[in-house]
Amino acid sequence: MANQTPEDYYSETENFGASQYVSLKDVVDSMLLEAQDDDSFIKNVRRAKLIKIGKDAIRLVTRQAANKIFAIEITVPDTLFFPMPQDYLNYARVSVVVTDNSSNSLRLQPLDVNYGINTATGYLQDNEGDLLFDQDGNILTSDSSNGYARPYKTYQFSSSYQPMVNASKFSKYGEFKPDSERGQFLFSSDLMDKEVVIEYISDGLPLGVAEDEILIHKFLRETVENWVYFGCIERNRNVPANEKQRALNRYKTTLHQSKMAMADLDILRIARSMRANTMTL
Amino acid sequence: MINIDIAYRTVLMLANSDIRGNVKPTELRLAINDAVNEIAEEYFYEVNRLLNRQNRGFINGGIENIPDRIREKILHFLVEDQLLVYAEPYFNLPNDLRYIDSVFYNDEANVEFCKDNRNFRQLSYSKDTKPTLNYPIGLQIGTKIKISPSVINDKVTVSYLRNPKIANWSYVVIDGSEIFNPSSSSFQDVDLHSSEFNNLIVKTLHRFGINLKEADIVQITSNEKGQDFNQENAS
Numbered sequence: 001m002a003n004q005t006p007e008d009y010y011s012e013t014e015n016f017g018a019s020q021y022v023s024l025k026d027v028v029d030s031m032l033l034e035a036q037d038d039d040s041f042i043k044n045v046r047r048a049k050l051i052k053i054g055k056d057a058i059r060l061v062t063r064q065a066a067n068k069i070f071a072i073e074i075t076v077p078d079t080l081f082f083p084m085p086q087d088y089l090n091y092a093r094v095s096v097v098v099t100d101n102s103s104n105s106l107r108l109q110p111l112d113v114n115y116g117i118n119t120a121t122g123y124l125q126d127n128e129g130d131l132l133f134d135q136d137g138n139i140l141t142s143d144s145s146n147g148y149a150r151p152y153k154t155y156q157f158s159s160s161y162q163p164m165v166n167a168s169k170f171s172k173y174g175e176f177k178p179d180s181e182r183g184q185f186l187f188s189s190d191l192m193d194k195e196v197v198i199e200y201i202s203d204g205l206p207l208g209v210a211e212d213e214i215l216i217h218k219f220l221r222e223t224v225e226n227w228v229y230f231g232c233i234e235r236n237r238n239v240p241a242n243e244k245q246r247a248l249n250r251y252k253t254t255l256h257q258s259k260m261a262m263a264d265l266d267i268l269r270i271a272r273s274m275r276a277n278t279m280t281l
Numbered sequence: 282m283i284n285i286d287i288a289y290r291t292v293l294m295l296a297n298s299d300i301r302g303n304v305k306p307t308e309l310r311l312a313i314n315d316a317v318n319e320i321a322e323e324y325f326y327e328v329n330r331l332l333n334r335q336n337r338g339f340i341n342g343g344i345e346n347i348p349d350r351i352r353e354k355i356l357h358f359l360v361e362d363q364l365l366v367y368a369e370p371y372f373n374l375p376n377d378l379r380y381i382d383s384v385f386y387n388d389e390a391n392v393e394f395c396k397d398n399r400n401f402r403q404l405s406y407s408k409d410t411k412p413t414l415n416y417p418i419g420l421q422i423g424t425k426i427k428i429s430p431s432v433i434n435d436k437v438t439v440s441y442l443r444n445p446k447i448a449n450w451s452y453v454v455i456d457g458s459e460i461f462n463p464s465s466s467s468f469q470d471v472d473l474h475s476s477e478f479n480n481l482i483v484k485t486l487h488r489f490g491i492n493l494k495e496a497d498i499v500q501i502t503s504n505e506k507g508q509d510f511n512q513e514n515a516s
Binding site: 052 | 332335336348391393404407409410413414415416418
C-alpha cells in the first residue's frame with residue numbers, strides 16, 4: 001500500500017508482515033511491462049502464457065528455495081485418519097502436543113513415520129478366489145484389512161529393560177503414515193483424541209485464490225521472474241541459443257541467491273549449537 | 282486534420298491543365314478518401330518495418346524516433362474508454378470501430394483477446410490459465426465481443442482506432458462554378474495527422490493520373506513515393 005501510514009499499518013492485523021511479500025499479479029504485471037519493450041524477446045508472448053509459467057515458477061521456486069513450512073493442528077479423530085491439507089505437497093514433521101510436567105507447558109514431540117501401517121486397497125473376491133467386477137468391468141475394491149478398516153495399534157513403549165524385544169518397533173509418542181494415494185494421514189491408536197501438529201510443505205499455490213492473493217516472498221521475486229522469462233523463450237525457434245543459455249544461467253544464479261537468503265543461517269545459532277556439543281556434563 | 286480546401290487547391294494546381302480538364306469535387310472526394318484509407322492501413326506495416334530497423338540500431342531516440350512518430354499518426358484515430366453495452370452474452374462494439382486497442386474491465390483488468398474460439402475455449406478450461414476478474418479474456422466476433430469469466434456483464438470499456446471520417450469538400454454552385462462552403466453540415470476536413478499533407482497530395486494525384494490516363498502524373502507520383510521510401514530506409 002503506497003500511502004499506508006504507520007497508524008494504518010498497526011491498526012489492521014492483516015497488514016502485519018505484508019511487506020515481505022509480492023503477489024503473482026505483481027510479477028505478471030511486471031513481466032507484461034517488460035514485454036511492451038519493442039526490442040524484448042518476450043514482446044509477443046501472450047499474457048495467459050505468462051500466468052501459466054508464473055504459476056509453474058512459484059511451484060518450482062517454492063519447492064527449491066522457499067524453505068517455508070506450514071503447520072496445522074488437528075485432533076486425531078476416532079477413525080485414526082485425517083485428510084491432508086488442500087495445498088499439501090509433502091510433510092516436514094508430524095508431532096503430538098504433550099504436556100511437559102516440569103514446566104507445566106506444552107511441547108511438540110515428533111511422531112515416528114511407520115510405513116508398516118497398511119494402506120493397501122483390497123480387491124473383492126468370491127468364495128473361490130476369483131476377482132469381482134462392477135458393471136463397467138472395473139475391479140470391486142474395499143478397505144479389507146488396511147488402516148482405514150482396522151485402526152493401527154502400536155506397540156506400547158516400555159522403559160524397562162527388555163533385551164529380547166526389537167526396540168526399533170517402539171515409538172514413545174505414536175506413529176503415523178502419509179497415504180499420498182488417498183490424501184490421508186493415518187495415525188496409531190495411541191494418538192486417538194490427541195492434538196497433533198502437521199508441518200508440511202506447500203506448493204505455494206493455494207487453490208481457488210486470485211492472482212493478487214497468491215503471495216511469494218520478495219527474496220524469491222527475481223528468481224520467479226527469471227524463470228518466467230526463461231520459460232517464455234525456452235522453446236521458441238527465433239531466440240538464439242546463447243540467449244536461452246544466458247537466461248537459464250541467470251535463473252540459476254538468482255535461485256542460489258534466493259536459497260542463501262531464505263536459508264535462515266545464523267552464526268549465533270551455529271555457535272550455540274556447537275557450545276551445546278562441547279558442554280561438559 | 283488536414284484542411285481539405287488547401288488539399289483540393291493543391292491537387293488542382295498540380296493536376297489541372299487546359300488539356301487535362303478540371304478535377305471535379307465528387308471525383309476529388311472519392312480519390313482523397315481512397316488515399317486516406319491506404320495511408321491509414323499502411324501505418325502498421327511501416328511501424329513493423331521501422332521497428333526492425335530500430336532493433337538493428339539504425340534509428341535514433343528522442344523526437345527523431347520514427348516508429349514513435351508513426352504511432353502518433355496511428356493514435357490520431359484513437360477513441361478512449363467507451364463504455365460497452367451488454368446484450369447477453371456479448372458486448373456490442375461501437376459502429377465506427379476499425380481496430381481494438383484495448384478492453385478494460387472495471388478500469389483495471391485488461392481483457393486479453395484470443396486468436397480464435399479454440400484458443401478462447403482452451404484458456405477457459407485449462408486449470409492454470411482459467412480467466413479471472415484480474416485477468417479476463419475476450420474473443421471478437423464481428424461487431425461483438427465475448428468476455429470470460431461470464432460474471433463480467435458491465436463496466437467494460439474499449440479504446441479503439443476508429444474508421445477515418447469521410448472527407449468532403451462541400452460546395453455550392455454559383456454561376457456554374459463550385460464554390461467551397463465549409464459551413465455545410467456535410468463538410469469534413471481530411472481525417473489524417475497533419476504531417477500527412479504531402480503524402481495525401483501525392484497519393485491523390487496518383488489516382489487522378491490513373492483516372493485521367495496521364496502517364497506523366499503516374500510516373501512522377503510513383504517516383505515521388507519511391508524516393509520517400511528510399512529516404513526512409515537510408516542508413
